[in-house]
Amino acid sequence: MKLKDFAAQIGLSPTTVSRALSGYPEVSDKTRKRVEAEAARLGYHPDVNAVRLATGRAGAIGVAMTRAGDYQFSEFINGMAERLSGGELDILLIPMGEHETVDELQVFRRLAQSRRVDAVVIHSPVPDDPRIALLDRLKIPFIVHGRSLTTVPHAWLDIDNEAVTRRATDHLLDLGHRRICLINGPDNYTFARDRDHGYRTALQARRIAYDETLVHHGTFSDETGFRFASTALSKQARPTAFVAGSMMTALGIYRAARSLGLAVGSDISVVAHDDVFPYLTAETMTPALSTTRSSIRAAGREIADLLLQMLDGRKPSDIAELWPVDLILRDSSRPAPKEPTP
């Protein structure tokens, strides 16, 4: 049923019906109530495509889905959905190929030009992210989940990645560890650089030399953790502690330790960053994993909220949220072994 028919059936003009259903103030309360009741009874629903054409709004926000997202993605989206549910905004997935190809930018260009979305969220920026410059130029509202160093003013929300590794490293140093490995994300991303920085800062504060052989960059997979930890732990002067960028790499480190007959929590210590997942929890690992923690689901919720504010007129350049992280001490981080291994 279309507006015209529906309006005719209840003896009102399309204009009035449209206004009543869209909550315009000038329609009388009595009329509005009646229209709403009749719409429910007769099952009238506006055609979104017509609404979109008439209003110029797309009614959707696009989420760029980089390969890097992987297992965090679902939690983030669920967070956004919590905030968006019931509203008139859909979530449109924008699958991307490999990062930073020309193709990737084309995707955004087409997206903007075809007016498919009202706003966009992008993840895992690199320090000088071309997507940011492009979206700014295209004048399509966007928010960055993560940070970039671009000079283009833009909205962003990020966790304090520098603190993630600084606090974890500090904690391990407090426990007497001196050879501490860092298994970070791919080093082109800003977040990975921030984490490198936090790690270095903690070491410097104690006048401990930075040793590049203790640091690794790679994707967040158990394999990355296993490979690097295995190699590192087989060395002559083996590390006594690890800072892991993700739960998956932490799994790999645990595994490497076990396969070498080393006990996590005594022979070696581990602290990982945890985005909080329902299917893999730090506190039930054996031993319970010490983590820096920040809910990626909550980030999704907040980003959706900020996006709503932006569409409501809030200035993007006013939006910059840096979320602190919790440091949760459990059993995987313990005092360094008294005797440095020979």
Add this chain to the structure above:
Amino acid sequence: MKLKDFAAQIGLSPTTVSRALSGYPEVSDKTRKRVEAEAARLGYHPDVNAVRLATGRAGAIGVAMTRAGDYQFSEFINGMAERLSGGELDILLIPMGEHETVDELQVFRRLAQSRRVDAVVIHSPVPDDPRIALLDRLKIPFIVHGRSLTTVPHAWLDIDNEAVTRRATDHLLDLGHRRICLINGPDNYTFARDRDHGYRTALQARRIAYDETLVHHGTFSDETGFRFASTALSKQARPTAFVAGSMMTALGIYRAARSLGLAVGSDISVVAHDDVFPYLTAETMTPALSTTRSSIRAAGREIADLLLQMLDGRKPSDIAELWPVDLILRDSSRPAPKEPTP
């Protein structure tokens, strides 16, 4: 720039331009080439909302996102995206709350009535899934990822879940195991029932009595695996093998075994189902995990393809794909210990 302006600029009518860009046969090759070149040069792109209103097509396919999806979701979507990329179909996320609430059905109703999507894919059906009946009634094309027992004819693609557990159990029986635990998904889902069935079938073929205390249903999390395996392995007559429904539960089982000082691959055997993820791989676990394997990414790709065919006129009732699974033997499944534990 709009069609009218663009057409005027290159000295053609909107009609011809529209036809040229949409690949209609009646426009001359020369004209088409010219129009395409000019469109690229001047940056003309049709407004999708106008196209959608005029054609009645939504240009998007909806993917219902149940909480059950979680970490598999991203891989599935990426598979769909591979097939859909470049095309004119977007992926619209349909976040759902808890399963089987009235609310859930409302979501689909609104979706259909507002003409937001051309087709829908739903996951993890229950045996008599109300969503299927509803979508059929609403006449919105859909495909089910998984199976239902409803009498409503519909398109579906599923892996052979009965074979998943039957083959895994069979394999363990061949190795001499007799007390084999099954850690399955939540028992309201069809796939979990099919897996129950496969497990029972394998046991029956060897005249081994079904013991309900060896079977558990729960969400796919490491905690589920850990909890149940810990309890089971602490019993007097402890099980010697486990069939796990997911990689996450397998992690939990490994962990439980270790915490009790039992070695996977000798004291106990484990076979799990693996959807194939880039961030957690069976062959690099310690010991390498034997799995039944089927790529959920490939399923996403195929489902997108089938959807395309349906929108092209293929009858949904003709679409029914049952995918076999591979059984990959690695080191976690080995002959049962000679001496049944006392």
Add this chain to the structure above:
DNA sequence: TTGAAAGCGTTACCAC
């Protein structure tokens, strides 16, 4: 092979 004009189902401006 090309073009004119009538939709597609809303919203929003301007009268009443």
Add this chain to the structure above:
DNA sequence: GTGGTAACGCTTTCAA
């Protein structure tokens, strides 16, 4: 407070 009507930007008959 309510109604008529011109957009919104495209597709698609129908005519030429």
